[in-house]
Amino acid sequence: ILNVEQSPQSLHVQEGDSTNFTCSFPSSNFYALHWYRWETAKSPEALFVMTLNGDEKKKGRISATLNTKEGYSYLYIKGSQPEDSATYLCAFNTNAGKSTFGDGTTLTVKP
Amino acid sequence: DTGVSQDPRHKITKRGQNVTFRCDPISEHNRLYWYRQTLGQGPEFLTYFQNEAQLEKSRLLSDRFSAERPKGSFSTLEIQRTEQGDSAMYLCASSAPGQGVETQYFGPGTRLLVL
Numbered sequence: 001i002l003n004v005e006q007s008p009q010s011l012h013v014q015e016g017d018s019t020n021f022t023c024s025f026p027s028s029n030f031y032a033l034h035w036y037r038w039e040t041a042k043s044p045e046a047l048f049v050m051t052l053n054g055d056e057k058k059k060g061r062i063s064a065t066l067n068t069k070e071g072y073s074y075l076y077i078k079g080s081q082p083e084d085s086a087t088y089l090c091a092f093n094t095n096a097g098k099s100t101f102g103d104g105t106t107l108t109v110k111p
Numbered sequence: 112d113t114g115v116s117q118d119p120r121h122k123i124t125k126r127g128q129n130v131t132f133r134c135d136p137i138s139e140h141n142r143l144y145w146y147r148q149t150l151g152q153g154p155e156f157l158t159y160f161q162n163e164a165q166l167e168k169s170r171l172l173s174d175r176f177s178a179e180r181p182k183g184s185f186s187t188l189e190i191q192r193t194e195q196g197d198s199a200m201y202l203c204a205s206s207a208p209g210q211g212v213e214t215q216y217f218g219p220g221t222r223l224l225v226l
Contacts, residue, residue: 046216
């Protein structure tokens with residue numbers, strides 16, 4: 001059974017704060033690591049997919065890094081806004097098929 | 112809207128009844144996945160198809176669960192003799208083969224409540 005862990009479980013920040021979350025995954029049999037944003041009553045939305053050790057991806061104020069040797073990825077949000085409030089999920093793949101998800105980090109950004 | 116759609120969005124049923132959910136993937140996507148998500152946890156893999164072939168099925172999936180994708184397009188997930196523990200959000204996702212790693216595109220889910 002693959003163990004994908006995310007921390008913290010939840011986070012409350014003020015508008016304008018920068019924040020980061022962690023995703024830990026097995027360091028063996030790595031194929032890909034995905035980050036998703038899941039807003040209430042909507043579909044999970046893909047943010048990033050990363051495959052190479054040292055990968056860094058960026059989308060606006062959100063960025064992610066990947067360390068496959070030690071089995072972790074960080075997601076950073078710079079200058080959080082209320083619309084960033086969501087659950088952020090990471091998902092680990094050992095092949096092109098199924099993903100194993102973490103339990104998510106729920107972010108609440110207060111105006 | 113050409114995204115992944117799921118029907119129904121909500122289902123309330125009594126214990127022991129059968130339920131069936133439908134997923135329509137993005138039209139050119141040949142892979143289709145089913146996941147189950149319960150409160151406070153991430154989505155849990157159930158099964159996936161490549162075209163009409165069911166390639167993998169979770170060992171966590173009991174014999175009461177069956178999924179089909181008869182023509183390689185839409186898929187159905189049936190739960191027979193529902194139990195209260197089946198209450199969850201059932202998510203469908205699809206992906207297309209291409210260069211590099213595939214991104215899975217999710218539907219809005221079907222929320223099941225078993226009374």
